[in-house]
Amino acid sequence: MAAQGERSVIYLDNNATTRVAPEVLEAMLPYFCERYGNPSSMHSFGGRVARQIATAREQIAALIGASPEELIFTSCGTESDSTAILSSLQASPEKRQIVTTRVEHPAVKSLCEQLDSLTGHKHRLSMLPVGRDGRLDRQQFQEALSDETAIVSVMWANNETGVIFPIEELAQIARNRGILFHTDAVQAVGKIPIDLQRIPVDLLSISGHKLHGPKGIGVLYVRKGTPFVPFLIGGHQEHGRRGGTENVASIIGLGKACELAAARLAEENNRVRRLRDRLEGGLLSSIPNAMLNGHQQERLPNTCSISFEYVEGEAILLHLDEHNICASSGSACTSGSLEPSHVLRAMGVPFTAAHGSIRFSLSVYNTEEEIDFVLEKLPPIIAYLRQLSPFWKG
Amino acid sequence: MWDYTEKVKEHFLHPRNVGEVENPDGIGEVGSLACGDALTLTIKVDEQGRIADARFKTFGCASAIASSSALTEMIKGMTIEEAQRITNQDIADFLGGLPKEKMHCSVLGREALEAAIANYRQEPLPTAHGEIVCECFGVTDVEIRHAIAESKLHSVEEITNFTKAGGGCGKCQGRIAALLKEFWHDIKIEEGEKPKRLTNVQKIKLIEQVLEREIRPALQRDGGDIELVDVDGDFVSVALRGACVGCQMSGVTIKDYVEKRLREQVLETLIVEEAE
Numbered sequence: 001m002a003a004q005g006e007r008s009v010i011y012l013d014n015n016a017t018t019r020v021a022p023e024v025l026e027a028m029l030p031y032f033c034e035r036y037g038n039p040s041s042m043h044s045f046g047g048r049v050a051r052q053i054a055t056a057r058e059q060i061a062a063l064i065g066a067s068p069e070e071l072i073f074t075s076c077g078t079e080s081d082s083t084a085i086l087s088s089l090q091a092s093p094e095k096r097q098i099v100t101t102r103v104e105h106p107a108v109k110s111l112c113e114q115l116d117s118l119t120g121h122k123h124r125l126s127m128l129p130v131g132r133d134g135r136l137d138r139q140q141f142q143e144a145l146s147d148e149t150a151i152v153s154v155m156w157a158n159n160e161t162g163v164i165f166p167i168e169e170l171a172q173i174a175r176n177r178g179i180l181f182h183t184d185a186v187q188a189v190g191k192i193p194i195d196l197q198r199i200p201v202d203l204l205s206i207s208g209h210k211l212h213g214p215k216g217i218g219v220l221y222v223r224k225g226t227p228f229v230p231f232l233i234g235g236h237q238e239h240g241r242r243g244g245t246e247n248v249a250s251i252i253g254l255g256k257a258c259e260l261a262a263a264r265l266a267e268e269n270n271r272v273r274r275l276r277d278r279l280e281g282g283l284l285s286s287i288p289n290a291m292l293n294g295h296q297q298e299r300l301p302n303t304c305s306i307s308f309e310y311v312e313g314e315a316i317l318l319h320l321d322e323h324n325i326c327a328s329s330g331s332a333c334t335s336g337s338l339e340p341s342h343v344l345r346a347m348g349v350p351f352t353a354a355h356g357s358i359r360f361s362l363s364v365y366n367t368e369e370e371i372d373f374v375l376e377k378l379p380p381i382i383a384y385l386r387q388l389s390p391f392w393k394g
Numbered sequence: 395m396w397d398y399t400e401k402v403k404e405h406f407l408h409p410r411n412v413g414e415v416e417n418p419d420g421i422g423e424v425g426s427l428a429c430g431d432a433l434t435l436t437i438k439v440d441e442q443g444r445i446a447d448a449r450f451k452t453f454g455c456a457s458a459i460a461s462s463s464a465l466t467e468m469i470k471g472m473t474i475e476e477a478q479r480i481t482n483q484d485i486a487d488f489l490g491g492l493p494k495e496k497m498h499c500s501v502l503g504r505e506a507l508e509a510a511i512a513n514y515r516q517e518p519l520p521t522a523h524g525e526i527v528c529e530c531f532g533v534t535d536v537e538i539r540h541a542i543a544e545s546k547l548h549s550v551e552e553i554t555n556f557t558k559a560g561g562g563c564g565k566c567q568g569r570i571a572a573l574l575k576e577f578w579h580d581i582k583i584e585e586g587e588k589p590k591r592l593t594n595v596q597k598i599k600l601i602e603q604v605l606e607r608e609i610r611p612a613l614q615r616d617g618g619d620i621e622l623v624d625v626d627g628d629f630v631s632v633a634l635r636g637a638c639v640g641c642q643m644s645g646v647t648i649k650d651y652v653e654k655r656l657r658e659q660v661l662e663t664l665i666v667e668e669a670e
Contacts, residue, residue, distance in 0.1 A: 116641040120617030312430065314396075314455035318406065331430065331455070339530070339562055340430070351428040388412055388459060390434040390451040391427055 010370045012279075013326045014210075015159050015187060015303060015361035020253070021212040027256040028214065031249035039246055040237065049248055056255025060219060063258040064185075064204070065195035072220045072238045073251055077186040077207030078107040080220040081153075083231035083242070084182040084203040085111060088151035089119060091180075091227035095150035097124040101136060102346040103160075107205075108153050108184055109342070124148065133295040134163035134347050142173055151180045156188035156204075160330055160343040160359055161294030162303025164192065168199045175200045180226065186210050186218075190261035191268055191300050202226045208250060212363070213257035217250035264364050272362050273301035275371050279360060280304045282375040287382050293349055293357060302362040305330070305344075307353035310392045311385040316358055319381040325374055330357040352391075398456060399490035406456040411466035413449045420514030422506040429531050429558065431458045431499065435465070435506040439514060445469050445477060450506075457492050457499040464488045465503040478511055480504065481544050482556070497556045501541060527569050530562025535573060542577050550574065564645075571649065572665060575628075579663055592661060598625050600660045609652055613638060620652065623669040630656065631669040644668065 011019065037046035039053050057068040074080045085098070085108070100112055115123050126144045130136055136154070145152070152174045157164045167183055174181040182203040188194060190211030196204065203226065208217035222228050222241070234243020261268075283306055284290050293305040308316065313331030320327055330341030331354070339345070340354035349357070360374075386392035398406075418436035425432030431454030438447040448466040452459050464485055469477045482500035486492045492500055512519045524534025541547060541556045550570050554561040560570050592600070605622060613620055618638030624631040632652065638644050645668075653666035 113642055116637060117616060117643045120637045122637065122640055310427070310453065312454050312458075315406070315459060318403075318456050322407065351430075355427070355430045388409065388451060389453040390423070390432055391453055 008324055010323075010325045010366075010373060012360040012362055012366065012370075012374070013328050014363040015162075015359065016328055017209045017215065018212045018363055019365060020209075020214055021257060021260055023260060024213055024253045024256045028249040028253040031252055036248075039248065040235070053246060053248065053251055056251050059255035060206070060258045063194070063262045064189060064206075064221065065197040066221050067224065069239075070196075070221055070224055072222060072242050073246060074218040074220055074242060075216060075247070076218040077105075077184065077205050077210070078218075079231070080205035080207070080218045081105075081107040081182075081184050082111055083220050084205060084222075085115075085151055085153055086118070086231055087229040088180045088182065088203070088227070089115070089121075089123075090229040092150050093121070095148050096121060097126060097146055097148040097150060099126045099128065099141075099144045099149055099152045101128045101130065101154055101165075103130055103134065103158055103343045104153065104155055105159055105184055105186070108155070112153070128154075130163075130346055132348050134158060134161045134293070134343075135295055135298065136165055136170075138166070138169065138173075141170060145174065145177055145179060149177075149179045151182055153182040153184065156183045156185035156194075157192070157300050157303075158294070158343060159187050160341055161305045161347075162187070162300035162361075163294040164188070164298045164300060167201060171199055171201045187300060187303075190258070190265070191302055193265060196221065196223070208254040208257065211257050211261050213254040214250045217247055217254050219254070267364055269301045272364055272366070275366055275368060276302055276304055276360070276362050278368070279362075279371045279374060280306065282371075283378060286375070286379045290382075291353060293344060293347065293353075303359065304361075305357055305359045307344075307349060308356040308358065308382050309353050310389045311356045311382060313356055313358060315385050316356065316378075316381060319385070320374075320378065323373070323377050325377065328359045328361075330359065331355045396457070396493050396496065398460075398493070401488075401490040402457055402460040402492065405460035405463040405489065409450075409459055409463035411447075411449045411463065411470075412451065414451065415447050415449045420510040420512075422509030422511075422513060424505045424509055425454070425502055426532070427453065430454065431502055433458065433462050433502050433506045435462070435510045437469070437510050437514065439474065443473050443475075445472050445474070454499065454502075455496070457489075457496040458502060460489055461485050461492070461499045461503040462506075465507060469507065474511055474514065477507060480507060482541075483545060494552075494555050497545070498558050501556050504544075505537075527573070528557075528559035528562065528566045531558040533557050533559035538570060538573050539577060542574060548574070548578070567645075568649065568667070575663060575665060594625065597661065598622075601625060601630060601656060601664075604656055604659045609655055612651075613647070618647075628661070628663045628665055630664050630666045632666060633669045 035049055037049045039046055039050035057071055061068045098112055112125055154165055156167050171181045180202045183201050184205045186207040189206050202223045204221040206219040209215040230241050232243045289309040291307050313329030317329050330344045344354040415436040415438045419439040420437045422435040434451045436449050437445050440446040448469050450462040450466050452462040482504040485500040485503045509519055524536030527535050538559055545556055547553050550560055550567050553559055553570050560567045617636050619635035621633045623633050634644050648666055656664050
């Protein structure tokens with residue numbers, strides 16, 4: 001019965017986490033009870049595991065156009081972000097400016113806001129604003145950079161709106177000024193093509209569970225020649241760049257997930273995009289006072305954030321939950337704080353709309369039937385909640 | 395996901411008494427779109443002074459809708475005097491409890507009831523006289539004192555959970571702490587409890603000892619430092635030095651660390667502030 005219940009879930013919250021692909025799980029399983037050797041060991045039982053890790057590293061490198069030796073395994077996207085930023089600051093201690101955006105994930109935003117107490121140094125933090133459509137102003141970006149800039153950190157794609165930033169162009173501007181460029185690409189890798197042979201970023205963060213890999217595994221890409229100071233100090237693993245015995249099964253799983261993602265990239269950008277557009281178009285045309293958050297074109301193929309005015313996000317989510325539909329919201333009540341999402345506020349989405357924002361994020365596992373089910377169930381929920389709302393004069 | 399009781403879920407999914415009473419005798423409107431929750435309560439009062447009908451319209455999360463529904467069920471059939479005695483805790487209890495971060499939803503219900511009763515009696519609302527403390531959510535000192543007394547609150551975090559005050563930019567948290575201190579200090583004196591007496595010299599000496607013994611070494615480990623500038627009654631004014639200067643966490647350092655340690659070791663009523 002439980003399995004039946006699980007299957008009936010309509011999961012449209014893939015920017016929060018994803019289902020582990022069955023192929024990924026299958027690849028991982030032997031590394032728990034059978035091939036459990038330590039890759040650092042001298043015996044061939046461990047040595048065989050080391051060779052499998054090397055294969056996984058190649059699979060991941062191939063997805064983003066990197067060399068295998070440019071990848072460092074970490075425990076999650078957050079560790080990758082922390083490592084990249086703290087390493088860059090330590091590498092040039094005389095530079096005290098950090099340039100980032102107001103819409104970063106907390107893994108970057110909160111870290112930057114608390115750096116002073118972490119490093120004991122005072123930093124100048126430049127948090128670039130975004131426009132109403134969630135995009136950065138290139139001019140402002142250029143002007144924010146200075147000789148003092150130690151690191152620039154701009155996410156590749158925003159987790160709430162899916163808005164994609166022009167990383168190639170921004171990284172090139174930073175490169176021309178000799179400034180290190182980091183990008184939190186956890187939402188972009190596997191969803192859009194990324195070729196680091198062409199795009200001059202120095203550091204890039206990946207998270208396994210956002211692309212149908214397991215939770216608890218991340219990668220930090222460090223371009224050859226980039227100054228690097230380790231975050232976790234310990235053994236010689238990862239060529240001394242990240243101590244700690246490798247999370248073998250998860251590394252193997254992530255390798256497989258990246259191989260699958262490379263093969264499914266076209267599907268993600270065609271079929272998934274069409275499903276997303278069907279959902280978005282259907283909701284916007286059938287529900288009055290609904291609006292899309294974020295630029296319509298420059299967006300991940302799987303994400304849409306829609307605001308329904310005069311209703312509150314948590315109430316919408318819990319009604320959707322009654323139909324086993326999973327989504328998320330940028331409303332205050334769901335964020336655990338009392339204010340709506342910092343991303344929507346940075347975009348200047350009015351509070352009347354921010355409180356009623358719902359994010360749908362799809363994956364290759366979604367079907368047209370599921371989308372049609374949501375299109376059938378959501379409009380009456382919004383209409384019902386609006387009847388309850390003292391502000392709705394419809 | 396919030397841990398809502400079955401009763402909260404039931405009242406959220408199937409709310410009672412939705413809408414507006416025709417020709418109401420009392421209307422209570424509280425909250426706003428900007429704040430994320432708002433409630434309009436309308437009541438009909440019969441000749442015996444009983445609430446014959448009560449209806450609501452609510453913009454807000456599941457617990458706001460459930461609290462509104464619960465409130466209307468509770469007050470129907472009550473006299474105005476009986477209804478007046480309903481507290482936010484009564485609303486929460488009716489629902490089998492609310493998560494602590496959601497207690498402000500029950501306060502919203504109680505406030506709407508107060509407003510509707512005041513409107514019925516054509517009296518001004520007592521809370522309207524207050525002075526705004528939290529600008530983000532428009533919460534007055536009167537409302538905060540009311541919540542402290544009603545729900546016996548002892549920390550700024552609790553006040554945020556119950557009234558939202560301090561939950562936005564956080565700038566007013568110092569003022570909320572002072573209100574809290576003031577309230578419980580007054581209560582203690584009323585109860586005749588003798589506050590700990592220290593002469594000014596004793597107080598300053600003790601503060602200096604704690605600063606030297608543990609607070610300065612701790613801050614120095616992070617490249618910062620602190621200096622005592624002045625002590626005026628219970629107000630201790632300090633200046634942060636080194637890496638602490640301009641640090642975004644300095645407010646937290648002062649309230650959550652320095653003030654806490656000094657209160658534990660010197661005097662419960664001390665209020666530590668950064669020197670201008």
